[in-house]
Amino acid sequence: MCGIAGYYTSNKGFNGSNLLKSLEGSLYHRGPDQNGTYQNSQVGFVHTRLSIIDISNGRQPFCADGVALIANAEIYNYKELIRNNSEYSYSSSSDCEVIIPLYQKYGLKFSDHLRGMYSVALYDENEDKLIISRDPFGIKPLYYIINESGFYFASEIKALCEAEIIDKKIDNNVLKELLAHQYSLDSNTIISGIKRVLPGETIIIKKGKIEKKFLNNPLKKIGNKNKSDKGFLKKLDSALYDSVSKHLRADVPLGLFLSGGIDSTVLLIIMSELLDKPVNSYTAYFDIASNFERDHSSYLASKYKSNHIELKVDKDNFINDLPRVIKALDDPVADYAVLPTFLLAERASKDLKVILCGEGGDELFAGYGRYRKILRPLLFNNNNLQKKSIFAKKGILRDKFLNPKNYNVLFENYSCLTKLQNAQLFDTKYWLPNDLLNKVDRCLMYHGLEGRTPYLDNIIFENSFNLPDKLKIRQGRGKYILRKWLSHKDKSAKAFQRKSGFTVPVVDWIFQEGEMLGPLVAQQECIKDIAYPSSVRSIFMKKTKKSSLAAWVLLFYSLWYKIHIIDKKTEGTIFDVLSNN
Structure with missing residues (x-):
């Protein structure tokens, strides 16, 4: 790239x-x-x-x-x-x-x-x-x-x-x-x-x-082909192998970000078959009680004989490395996963120039929980989208920053599509490029590492988006047909096990450092302009998911503003950058 x-x-x-x-x-x-x-x-x-x-x-x-x-x-x-x-x-x-x-x-x-x-x-x-x-x-x-x-x-x-x-x-x-x-x-x-x-x-x-x-627009070929077709799995198999094989075209070493989830496991299996040497795989993990993704990634790497690297991400990284991460994010995306993605890219760049990633799998095969509930982060109700802000009714933001524009203006309700497809379509057009792909591009290219996304291929898109809803979500689980494919390829891959989620423990880190972080963030001029300082300080002291997410977003924006608008240097910790006037 x-x-x-x-x-x-x-x-x-x-x-x-x-x-x-x-x-x-x-x-x-x-x-x-x-x-x-x-x-x-x-x-x-x-x-x-x-x-x-x-x-x-x-x-x-x-x-x-x-x-x-x-x-x-x-x-x-x-x-x-x-x-x-x-x-x-x-x-x-x-x-x-x-x-x-x-x-x-x-x-x-x-x-x-x-x-x-x-x-x-x-x-x-x-x-x-x-x-x-x-x-x-x-x-x-x-x-x-x-x-x-x-x-x-x-x-x-x-x-x-x-x-x-x-x-x-x-x-x-x-x-x-x-x-x-x-x-x-x-x-x-x-x-x-x-x-x-x-x-x-x-x-x-x-x-x-x-x-x-x-x-x-690749969406011009979409439609609701809600018919019985026993050949869906065969078509998917052909599309997956075709896309991965083409994404492996390179004259330099390449590897895989392996999370242990369905999407990256599918890629590992196909890559291990197509390459004539072991796959280089990389996994980030956290110092938390439950580490299913780490354990399962390690098991898969051993089974498919990949050269596997594990990278621990902890509170010290949060404190010391977050300014470097935010320096890379000139188009800001306050996604928890920016920290492990950036650090994993930094590690992989020592060995490789190209890494394959699983982005797009959730959008195309309906993997998000919000598809099962048609909920979060945008509520889909009666063919309308309603905003669900983390700051709603919290008394934190000043009134003029409370109401983003009506997203019904952006939403296109295609009558030829199911409600599920319309929700997938919205995420594919907005959430995917502006959050996930933005994050991957900046975090990887900062280290001179190219990210490739085999699921985001025209042929895979046509063979996934057009699937009947029942082949995407069944028995309360998304990605049904991808799970089915995986269960045929590897019965030990736990294809139908519920995913525990790739959760960055920012809630714990912010709460642990809240007594110092809260006042520092609250005193930033860019934060005073948009929020009430006393309320900002208080959310850093609450160990709830919503409060910590609100605190994270304000911390992220205060650092981003200092680095990209005021042009403060990023050397030092988050405390150093915020204290640097």
Whole structure:
């Protein structure tokens, strides 16, 4: 994977060399192996490369026949695409270069032919237009600014901020979303004026202005195929092996985040069959009484002979490492799992450049408890979505920060889908890219580690989302058909055992340190603006799940604001950063 950034201005006298240097420096961690630039009188591209495929000769930008391309991408069907577009004269064996002949042949529909994860920018000199596009699931990030001087884009928000293209001002409407749901939805980001390219979105820019936007959506092939079909399991088996095999295409070592749950266990079994050497597997665990995931991961690693690494995450990591974690999260996501994900990525990056992850399995196969209850974190009732904020009726936040926008505006109720499918659809469009995939991208790319998500593949999507509800949820358990597949492959894998949950013990850590943390968080100016200090102090002293989650979100935001808005250094503990004025 890589970092990409650039600009397109209508000012032909603009000298963007210093801007490109700044953008390159900000994105170095995403691509420490190589860098490259492209410039003309109005357009500038910069690319920082993490070499995965064709490690010796895949330098970008690619330029051919008046087209310049940079891509933060892994195109898994690139070999097939190259064979089908053999008339083009390729300068490398890179998976990304094939995008140019696809554009030349299909125009703006080039992305319809890509199977993989990507954020790309393509400049057509002949038509003087810039095209930026993001993969349909939103696996790879892309952000942009448009103002009087032109159009600017980058893989990360902080690259645009550090280049001083825009003033860092908080969008209070997005902040409300972060406080209520621990992540933000839709195209607006927490920095006013910086927008996300939406999953599946392609934007065309001419003369420094947006000319057109459209979405390439994998959901266009969905439907309620609620029929009896004994071939579902066979189709799923074929889709799983096909996707994992393509996600294993790399010229560098790769591994697996193994949680012990259904999703990662399925990946371990298939990887162990497809690879001619042991899988490198990594598991995070906590110093708590119940450690089923750790024990089961260890058992699976032993059975499938993986090279297994376990990493303990404890309160010392919470105190000492959280500032480093939050430094990586320029697009904030206050998910407990950011800490173990970041530390596990740091450990895996010592051995590998690529890691496979199980993200997407819960959304596609209906694994969340909220699907069984059609509840949490958003209540689905009579085809409407209702907000459930952790701060509701707590007397903590000031009134103007209590009510995020009505999510019924975002929710699309497709009459052709079941109630379950509509709930899955909402999570796939918003929760998945803006929380889970955002977390994975930032935590892994901070360490130069590429995360791959085999479940988020067009073919698996079509073979999972379109399943009858009864093959997703049965006898009070989600992921029924995936469990069924696993039970056929390995009867000892405990496919139908209830998962205890990957629970980070933040509740205990915050309560134990609450006497010191509460006053420190309450005195931060960014917290005084949104909450009542006395109430903030009090929630740090309550050992309840809801109070601790509220305390966590406020702690997260106070650290995030200090690091990303005030630009305080992240050396030291959470106490050091919060005390640093």
